[in-house]
Amino acid sequence: MKINLLISILLICGIAKAQTLKLKVGQKFSYDAINSADRKEKKYNSTTYEYWKTNFDVISYKNGIYTIKASPEIFLTKWGNDIHDSTVPFEEQPAEFMAIAKKTMTISSYELKIDGKGNITAINGLPEIKAAIMAKLKALNTPEGYQKHQELADVVISENYFKERSSFFKHPVRSFVLDTTETKFSPEGVQIGTTHIIKKFNLLTTSPDKFVNLSTPLMAEAKAKLNYTDYYTPIKKATRKIQELADQHHREKGSQTIEAEIMKKLDSLDKGFAKDDYQYMGAKLGVLTYLNYGGYWDVLEKVPYEYLPGENDIDNKLTRDLGRGDFSNVKKVVELSFTRFKGENFYPMNMENTSSSLHDNFGGLIYRLQNRDSLQAAYNIIKQIEQLQIPIATEMLKGMKTYVQAKLATDQKELAEIANTHFNSVFDKAGRYRILIYDELVKKQIPDSIKLAYIDYTIDLDKKKIEMINSGAIENVDPFYFTHFISKNNVVYKKNLADAYYRKSKLQKHTEESYLQMAADYLPTQQDIIDNQFGLKSEYKFTPFVPYTDLYLASGGSAGINDEAKLSKYVDMVILEPERYSILKENYLKAYPKGDFKAFFSKALKNKLPAVPKFSLNERSGKTVANIDQQNKFVFVDFWGTWCGACVAEIDKIEAIHLKNPNPEKLLVTTIACFDKKKNVDDFMAKEKYTYQVLMSDGKVEKDFKISGYPTKLLFLPNGVYLTIPYFSSYEDILNKYLKWEI
Numbered sequence: 193m194k195i196n197l198l199i200s201i202l203l204i205c206g207i208a209k210a211q212t213l214k215l216k217v218g219q220k221f222s223y224d225a226i227n228s229a230d231r232k233e234k235k236y237n238s239t240t241y242e243y244w245k246t247n248f249d250v251i252s253y254k255n256g257i258y259t260i261k262a263s264p265e266i267f268l269t270k271w272g273n274d275i276h277d278s279t280v281p282f283e284e285q286p287a288e289f290m291a292i293a294k295k296t297m298t299i300s301s302y303e304l305k306i307d308g309k310g311n312i313t314a315i316n317g318l319p320e321i322k323a324a325i326m327a328k329l330k331a332l333n334t335p336e337g338y339q340k341h342q343e344l345a346d347v348v349i350s351e352n353y354f355k356e357r358s359s360f361f362k363h364p365v366r367s368f369v370l371d372t373t374e375t376k377f378s379p380e381g382v383q384i385g386t387t388h389i390i391k392k393f394n395l396l397t398t399s400p401d402k403f404v405n406l407s408t409p410l411m412a413e414a415k416a417k418l419n420y421t422d423y424y425t426p427i428k429k430a431t432r433k434i435q436e437l438a439d440q441h442h443r444e445k446g447s448q449t450i451e452a453e454i455m456k457k458l459d460s461l462d463k464g465f466a467k468d469d470y471q472y473m474g475a476k477l478g479v480l481t482y483l484n485y486g487g488y489w490d491v492l493e494k495v496p497y498e499y500l501p502g503e504n505d506i507d508n509k510l511t512r513d514l515g516r517g518d519f520s521n522v523k524k525v526v527e528l529s530f531t532r533f534k535g536e537n538f539y540p541m542n543m544e545n546t547s548s549s550l551h552d553n554f555g556g557l558i559y560r561l562q563n564r565d566s567l568q569a570a571y572n573i574i575k576q577i578e579q580l581q582i583p584i585a586t587e588m589l590k591g592m593k594t595y596v597q598a599k600l601a602t603d604q605k606e607l608a609e610i611a612n613t614h615f616n617s618v619f620d621k622a623g624r625y626r627i628l629i630y631d632e633l634v635k636k637q638i639p640d641s642i643k644l645a646y647i648d649y650t651i652d653l654d655k656k657k658i659e660m661i662n663s664g665a666i667e668n669v670d671p672f673y674f675t676h677f678i679s680k681n682n683v684v685y686k687k688n689l690a691d692a693y694y695r696k697s698k699l700q701k702h703t704e705e706s707y708l709q710m711a712a713d714y715l716p717t718q719q720d721i722i723d724n725q726f727g728l729k730s731e732y733k734f735t736p737f738v739p740y741t742d743l744y745l746a747s748g749g750s751a752g753i754n755d756e757a758k759l760s761k762y763v764d765m766v767i768l769e770p771e772r773y774s775i776l777k778e779n780y781l782k783a784y785p786k787g788d789f790k791a792f793f794s795k796a797l798k799n800k801l802p803a804v805p806k807f808s809l810n811e812r813s814g815k816t817v818a819n820i821d822q823q824n825k826f827v828f829v830d831f832w833g834t835w836c837g838a839c840v841a842e843i844d845k846i847e848a849i850h851l852k853n854p855n856p857e858k859l860l861v862t863t864i865a866c867f868d869k870k871k872n873v874d875d876f877m878a879k880e881k882y883t884y885q886v887l888m889s890d891g892k893v894e895k896d897f898k899i900s901g902y903p904t905k906l907l908f909l910p911n912g913v914y915l916t917i918p919y920f921s922s923y924e925d926i927l928n929k930y931l932k933w934e935i
Contacts, residue, residue, distance in 0.1 A: 212308050213361055215258055219250045222265070223360045224410050225393035228417075233376075233385035241270035243414035244357055245396070248304075256308055262358055263301040267294040268414050274432070275423050284429075287334050287436055289344045296325045302354060310361035315351050322349040335443055360393055367394045430461050431475040438479040445835030446872030448879055451483050458486075470499040477505050484837045497524050503533045503542035507549040514553040519569075522554055523576045526589075530582045538668035539584060539618075544677040547588055547619035552730050555592050555621070559628065559734055564600065571596045587617035591625030598632040607638050611646045616653060618666055618678070623657060623688025626650040627735050630695055640699060647696045654689040658682055680900075683720035684727045690714035691735050694743075705747050711740035718767045718801060722898065722916045729918070741765050755783040763796040767915060770929035794911045794935050801913035805896035809864065809887040812873060817887055819908070822860055827908035828917075828927060830863040831899050834876045839903040843882070845923055850884040854924060855931050858910075862887060866894045866902065910935045 224245035231238045245266040251259040267278040269290070276291040278298045285291045302317035322345050329341050347353075360368075370391040378384050394410050415421070422428065437454050444450045458476065465472040473495045480488040481504070492500075492509050500506050510525045529546045540546065554570075561567050574593045578586050594613045601607045611633060616622050630650065633643055660666060661682045666674055690711045697707035716728055741761050762776045780789045808818040830846050832839035843863075850861040865873050866889040873886055897906065897914075905917035907930060917926055 213258070213306065213310050214308075215250045215253070215260075217250050217253055220248065222247045222396040223393050224266075224396060224408050225357070225360070226390065226410055226414055227356075228390040230388040231385065232387075236385075239270065241414075241417065243268040243411060245408070245411070246358065251303070257313065258304075258306045260304045260306060261301055262304055262354075264294075264297045264357070266298065266411070268411075268418065268420070269294065270418055275418050275420065277420075277424075282328070282332065286432070287332070287439070289329065289334065289337070289341055290348070292329055292332060292334055293325045293345070293348055296328050297321060300324055304358055306361055312355050312358060312361070315354050318349050318351070318354065322346075325349065335439075360395070368392065426464060427469075427471050427475065430464065430472060431478075433461060434458075434475050434479050438482060441479060441482045445482070446833060446868050446876070448834075448872065448875040451485060454479060454483065455486060470495050474499040474501050474505070477501060481505075484840060497521060497528060500528075503529055503540065503546060507542075507545055511549060511553050514557050517557065519554055519557060519573060522550070522573050523580075526550070526577050526582070526585050527580055530580075530585050537670065539673075541673070543619060544673075547621070548730070550589070551592065551621045551624070552733075555595075555624075556733060558592065558596055558599070561599075567596055567600050571600065584617075584619075587615070588619045590615035590617070591620045591622050595625045595628050595632075598629045601632075601636070604636075604638065607633060607636055608642055611638065611642050614649070616656075618669065623650075623654050623685050623692075624731060624734055626653065627688060627691045627695070630692075634695075644696075644699055647692055647699065650692045651689065651696065654685050654692060657685040658689070661685070680724040681727060683716055683724045684731050686714050686720065687716050687728060687731055687735075690716070690740060691738075694738065694740055705744065708740060708744040708747055712744040712761065715740050715764070717764065718915050721768075721918070722802070725916060725918060726901065739765060739769075759783065759792070760796060763793070763800060767797070767800060770926070770933065773929075773933055790934050793933070797909060797913055797935065798911060801909070801915055804908050804912050804914050805893070807890070807893045807896065809890060809893060812870065812877070812886050812888065817862075817885075822908060823912070824910045825860050825908075826858050826910060826927075826931060827860045827862060828923070829906045829908065831866055831894060831897070831902060831904045831906070832863055833866050833868045833902055834872045835868065836902045840876075842903070843880075847882045847884050849924055849927065852924075854928055858931055859927065861885070864889050864893060866899070909933075 222245060224243065226241075226243050228241045229239070243266070244264065247263045247265055249261040249263070251261050253259075264278075267276065269276040271286075271288070271290060274286060276286065276288075276294060278295045280295070282292070282295055285295055300317075300321045302315055302321060304312055305314035305316070306312055325345055326341065334341070368391070370389065372389050374387045374389065375383055376385040376387070392410060394408065396408060437457060441450055441454055458479070473491050477488060477491060477495070478501060480486040480491060489508075489512075492505060493512070495505075495509075497506060497509060500509065506525050506528055510521060513519070513521055529540060529542070533540045533542065535541055558567065558570050561570065571593070574589050574596065577589060590613075594610060594615060597613075598607065598610050601610055610629065615625070626646075627650070630643065630646055633646060661679055664674075664679075665671065666678060669678060690713075693707045693714065694711040697704045697711060721728060741764060745758065745761065759776070759780055762772070762779060766772045766776050776793070777789055780787060780792060784792075804819050806819060808816055811817050828849065830839075830843070832843060834840065846861065846863060853859055853861060862885040864887045868888070870888055873888070876882075877886065897904075903919065905919065905921075905923065906914050907917055907927070908914045909930075917923060
């Protein structure tokens with residue numbers, strides 16, 4: 193029988209303790225194998241899994257050493273959330289080192305030197321394999337990650353790596369299984385982790401040429417473990433290809449040809465799917481979102497919510513629906529956001545965006561609604577969301593729910609109960625809704641005693657919100673998430689507090705000035721605008737900007753402070769509203785007829801605005817430009833990038849100001865390209881025929897200016913400080929106001 197013959201040829205004896213390997217020159221056979229390891233530690237878990245099959249050909253036997261040609265045939269590897277399958281053609285392989293390397297190995301071979309005990313004494317041919325891999329990576333233009341390809345090749349194409357995958361000869365049996373768990377201890381003897389290891393290998397045949405593409409039991413086991421069949425369905429393959437295109441766009445963002453190249457590849461993918469295949473259309477959004485002219489919004493409009501692949505897509509679609517006054521899908525969005533995208537954290541990773549989308553858009557619609565039936569319908573949706581029994585979603589919408597109740601309520605007793613409703617969670621926009629509810633209580637003539645208690649609690653809540661954020665941590669919120677998404681809301685609660693103090697000032701005449709002063713003190717400053725321009729912009733849609741400083745001074749508050757303090761408050765207003773400059777100058781000269789207003793104003797601005805950080809950057813032409821070169825000038829600066837759709841959409845405004853500079857003697861117009869390549873900028877400028885100055889970021893300047901979004905517009909003042917110009921403003925009008933300043 194074949195098995196007995198094979199066993200006799202290899203001297204395979206499962207019970208023998210000492211064995212001698214005996215092979216024949218010209219003999220051919222194959223092994224396949226599985227190696228799996230699950231590592232579990234307190235803060236880190238990982239899984240590695242690989243199946244491989246290798247063919248062997250005995251070339252010679254001399255002086256007790258066999259020379260065996262080894263030819264890898266198949267690798268199936270779990271790689272993160274992906275599978276690397278060496279049977280897939282090169283053009284379908286993931287654009288990753290290991291995928292290309294293992295595919296290249298299957299069209300390569302190497303020589304093993306093995307002694308009679310199965311020990312591998314030498315491996316020949318590895319430099320050639322390494323060279324072939326490096327050449328293929330270069331030919332395919334495979335991108336490098338945080339590790340260079342050469343470094344990876346040096347690790348992978350090593351004797352140890354190939355010995356591990358050719359170690360069958362130490363155990364000359366037909367099959368071998370190792371299933372064990374290793375325990376890891378700290379130096380103090382405390383268990384810190386375990387590793388569950390499974391190794392299997394199996395002798396296949398002496399005639400591998402007759403069994404090409406044979407599905408072996410181990411291969412079948414590996415494919416089942418890896419969920420191989422599902423992984424290679426057309427939609428999954430297309431989804432991975434789309435992710436590769438998104439990665440390519442990220443690597444080459446700003447290139448003037450990348451969008452056309454990606455769209456061409458997408459057009460090719462489209463041919464494999466029906467025009468109404470929502471799953472595929474949803475997957476396409478993963479790359480269309482990065483393209484300026486890719487039709488993202490058109491596709492988003494057609495895809496039902498349940499087929500959308502990401503929370504951002506759901507939020508974007510809901511924003512469009514709510515913009516049309518359609519809130520029928522709010523419950524569906526909340527359910528998807530807090531079930532499908534829940535993840536392992538207490539809050540979904542996109543919680544801040546989801547919260548802002550609901551509060552700014554659904555809450556904004558409720559704010560504008562006057563029809564009782566529509567308000568009742570909105571209230572019913574919030575009640576339906578409560579029935580989902582998702583506590584964090586219920587808490588998030590409690591303020592909004594109470595606000596709708598206040599708008600619907602007509603009975604004084606019901607309004608008094610509403611005034612007694614407390615809400616205070618991380619994402620509930622409590623400060624906003626407390627103010628809106630208070631305004632409803634005023635409108636519906638609730639007694640002053642109830643309003644006073646209500647606004648006092650609101651003031652206390654806003655203070656605690658600010659203290660919570662200032663503490664540097666919030667329970668159940670990841671530190672990274674807190675730093676980058678939550679901490680900036682401090683300035684929003686400052687605005688809420690200013691609004692609350694103003695409303696309290698109107699309740700009691702004898703304390704009006706005191707609370708107006710507090711409202712003025714908490715009024716968002718220019719620095720607050722720098723820190724969270726977009727958050728404040730959203731808040732002003734609900735509770736518009738009120739010049740509390742003006743009201744305070746007009747109320748008689750100026751009688752209690754000296755001229756210097758009074759003028760300082762006027763400077764605060766002028767920074768936010770530059771057209772007030774002439775009034776400030778007039779008031780200064782009334783107080784100090786012989787004073788030096790220019791010197792006073794310059795000094796006041798230096799005390800209130802951030803200093804321009806030092807920088808020295810290369811202009812596209814190669815000329816070096818430093819902030820010291822721009823002294824004694826107003827400098828209008830746009831932080832942008834060719835990769836940024838919002839930047840490109842309005843960059844013509846920068847060109848217009850550059851060409852029609854309202855005051856060339858006083859104003860310079862420049863831009864700083866961030867996270868960009870000079871070639872991309874050069875190509876863009878040539879294509880659009882723009883002529884404004886572009887400085888190339890050194891990777892530091894945007895951090896020094898604390899740029900958090902693109903585009904961002906700054907105005908450097910002649911005395912070395914700067915302020916922020918609101919995004920998408922009428923820049924020329926604003927600049928004309930600032931240029932009237934004498935500094």
